[in-house]
Each structure stands twice: as C-alpha cells, then as structure tokens.
Amino acid sequence: MSLTTTQLDEVRDRFLAYLRERGLRRTPERVAVLNALYATPDHVDADTLYARLQQEGAQVSRATVYNTLDLLIECDLAARHQFGRQQARFERAYAYWQHDHLICVDCGEILEFCDPRLQQIQETVAEIYGFEVSRHALTVYGHCRREACPNKAEAA
Amino acid sequence: MSLTTTQLDEVRDRFLAYLRERGLRRTPERVAVLNALYATPDHVDADTLYARLQQEGAQVSRATVYNTLDLLIECDLAARHQFGRQQARFERAYAYWQHDHLICVDCGEILEFCDPRLQQIQETVAEIYGFEVSRHALTVYGHCRREACPNKAEAA
DNA sequence: CTTCATGCAAAAAGTTTGCATCCTC
DNA sequence: GAGGATGCAAACTTTTTGCATGAAG
Numbered sequence: 001m002s003l004t005t006t007q008l009d010e011v012r013d014r015f016l017a018y019l020r021e022r023g024l025r026r027t028p029e030r031v032a033v034l035n036a037l038y039a040t041p042d043h044v045d046a047d048t049l050y051a052r053l054q055q056e057g058a059q060v061s062r063a064t065v066y067n068t069l070d071l072l073i074e075c076d077l078a079a080r081h082q083f084g085r086q087q088a089r090f091e092r093a094y095a096y097w098q099h100d101h102l103i104c105v106d107c108g109e110i111l112e113f114c115d116p117r118l119q120q121i122q123e124t125v126a127e128i129y130g131f132e133v134s135r136h137a138l139t140v141y142g143h144c145r146r147e148a149c150p151n152k153a154e155a156a
Numbered sequence: 157m158s159l160t161t162t163q164l165d166e167v168r169d170r171f172l173a174y175l176r177e178r179g180l181r182r183t184p185e186r187v188a189v190l191n192a193l194y195a196t197p198d199h200v201d202a203d204t205l206y207a208r209l210q211q212e213g214a215q216v217s218r219a220t221v222y223n224t225l226d227l228l229i230e231c232d233l234a235a236r237h238q239f240g241r242q243q244a245r246f247e248r249a250y251a252y253w254q255h256d257h258l259i260c261v262d263c264g265e266i267l268e269f270c271d272p273r274l275q276q277i278q279e280t281v282a283e284i285y286g287f288e289v290s291r292h293a294l295t296v297y298g299h300c301r302r303e304a305c306p307n308k309a310e311a312a
Numbered sequence: 313c314t315t316c317a318t319g320c321a322a323a324a325a326g327t328t329t330g331c332a333t334c335c336t337c
Numbered sequence: 338g339a340g341g342a343t344g345c346a347a348a349c350t351t352t353t354t355g356c357a358t359g360a361a362g
Contacts, residue, residue, distance in 0.1 A: 023316095024316085024317090025315095025316065025317065025360085025361050025362075026361075026362095027316095027317065027318080027360080027361075029317080029318070029319095030317090045351090046351080046352080047350095047351080059318095059319085060318090060319090061318065061319045061320070062319090062320095062351095062352085063318075063319070063320080063352090063353080063354085064317080064318060064319075066351095066352065066353075067317085067318090067353095082238045082239075082240055082241070082242070083238075084238055085238070086238075086242040086243075086244070086325095086326065086327075086350075086351065086352095087242075087350080087351065088242070088351085088352090102281055102285055102287060104287070105290070111285055113281055113284070113285070115277045115280065115281070117273045117276065117277055118277065118294075120273065121271045121273055121274065121294075121296075122296060124271065125258055125269055125271070125296055126298065128269070129258055129267055129269070129300070130300065130301045131258060131260070131296075131298040131299065131300055131301070132298050132299045132301070133296055133297070133298035134261070134297055134298045134299070135296075135297050135298075136294060136295065136296040136297065137293075137294070137295050137297075138274075138277075138292060138293070138294040138295075139292065139293050139294075140277075140278060140281055140287075140289055140291075140292040141289070141290055141291050141292065141293075142282065142287040142288050142289035142290045142291075143287065143288045143290070144285070144286065144287055145286045145287070145288070179341095180341085180342090181335085181336050181337070181341065181342065182336075182337095183335080183336070183342065183343075185342080185343070185344095186342090201326090202326080202327080203325095203326080215343090215344085216343085216344090217343065217344045217345070218326095218327085218344090218345095219327090219328075219329080219343075219344070219345080220342080220343060220344075222326095222327065222328075223328095223342085223343090242325075242326065242327095242350095242351065242352075243325080243326065244326085244327090
C-alpha cells in the first residue's frame, strides 16, 4: 500500500516540525532517510536502507541512517521491530494503526494483521499487574501455503 | 517458581534421550549448560549464563553455551526471546505453558502472563492468511508502578 | 560565525566459525 | 581407536562512538 503525495507531504511536514521544536537541524541527509523509509511499505533493516540511499546517489553514512531512524521513531514516524534475529527491521509508522506481524519461517514473508482482542488483552494485563501499558509487539510464526514458498520441506 | 527435583530429573532425562536419538554425545558441558539454565526461573542472556557457569567452576566455553542452547531449543527444553535489543534472552521451557511477557521499560523487570484470547487470535490469523501457525511471541511494554522502580521520571 | 550534524573508521557488543586437542562411544 | 565436541581466539555482523570537517541557522 502506497501513500499519496499529500500524505507524504504531511509526513515530511511532521518531521520538519519535530526537528524545529526540538531545535534540531533540517539536513538533506535526514530528509533523505525519511524519504527512503517511506518509499516502500516493507520492513527494511538499516543496512538495506543505507544501500538504497547509496543507490539513489544520496550521500548518507550508516551512522546517520541509524541516527535519523532514532529520530523518526521518537516522533512516531517509524517503528523498530526485532523479528527473532539480531538485525532490527524498520517500517514507516505514519497513518498506520498499531498492527502486528505474521511471518513465514520458510520464506521470511512478513504479513500484517490487526486484531481488536489485543487491545483487550493489553487492558487486562495492565489491570492485573498494575502497569501503565504503552505498546505491544506480537509476532506470529508459521508456514505460509504459497506455491512459491521456498524451503517448503521444513513444514510439518 | 522452582522446579522439583523430580522435574529436574525429567528434564535431564529428556535432554539425554534427545541426545541419544540424535546420535549426539552426552558431555558434561552440555549437562552443565542445561543445569545452569534450569537453576533459576529468569530470562538470561547467553553471556550471563556463561558467567554463571564460570562462577560455579564449570569449564564451558561461550561457543558451547550457544551450541547447547540451540540443542535445548530444538528439543523444547529452552526458549529464545528477542526483547527489543540485539541480545537474545533464554529461559527454560519445560513444564511451562506458552506464556507471554510484560516488560517495564524503566527498570527492565520481566513478568509473565497468559491470556487464552491469544490462542483465538492465532487461529483467526491462521484461517485468514492460510498459515499453519506454529507459535507466537507477544511482548507488552509499559511502566510498572513499583516504588522501587528506577527511572520513574520517564513515565508520563 | 557558532554549533550541531555528518562521514569515516575504529570500537563495541553479540554471535558464529575454524582448527587443534580432548573425550565419548 | 575413530570421530564428534570442546575451547580458544579470530572472524563476522550489527550498531555505536569519537573526532575532524562541513553546513544549517
């Protein structure tokens, strides 16, 4: 799913507003990272995002990619996920409801879903344990049934 | 919650049976890692487990710790979790229902909970997306209300 | 012009690997 | 005995850090 030009403008404006109110500078590198993240709806790792920026000719270092991703997470324009391995994945977070992930352990395909019962679970847990819950991360693992799914043999 | 001696025996037997049926060797190092993991109910990272083994005088290398943890996960005696950071946490998995985790982002406390609605969510997702679901990982993040919780200022 | 942000490369943190030695079977 | 398992250390991967240079305000 792609965002409209108007939405992308809103995203950029929100980022710039955040930078302004925090007294941070508007640099072309920061904007480039934002654009690269919002160019596709997938879940990229930092290095892939870095490679993408290089490919586009943007002059951005890895350090700046990580740096900027942190800023984007702080202002809720990006989300970080840790899907099982030590490599974090990032996705855009604007105009997205809180959603969860379904991952095929064979082909690595990542699907998104949303179930209202999770909200209820959060509330229940918050009440029982006296927590002020801020967010959750649910990842469901399994085997997809796509014909094109490689490593199918692993499935039961 | 601690396991009884009988349960610990069952665990060891199960591990040894697994080694036997896979044609793997029963080494004192492997048993030491199992014991160290089952000595406490907490969620340890590999290095902490390694340090614990050293302290007990066990002669086990980091490589063997990782190696053995993989074996324990394969035979369902251990579970690996990736709580947000790039450092994996391990916990014993024998005689435990599938449970989920509630983490205080201020003090790092990890609580466990279980909600039957998750089972339903898994089933729903499996049906909608045509997945054969094998497991899930839900982590809820928030602020605990303990007096002793450090970094309380961060809470809203 | 001041100061913060960047790029680079080195360091850090976590995990995996290669190889000689040791120990289970 | 034979070959898998271990320990050690080095390699590797991902992320963070320090510092001189560069550019935003």
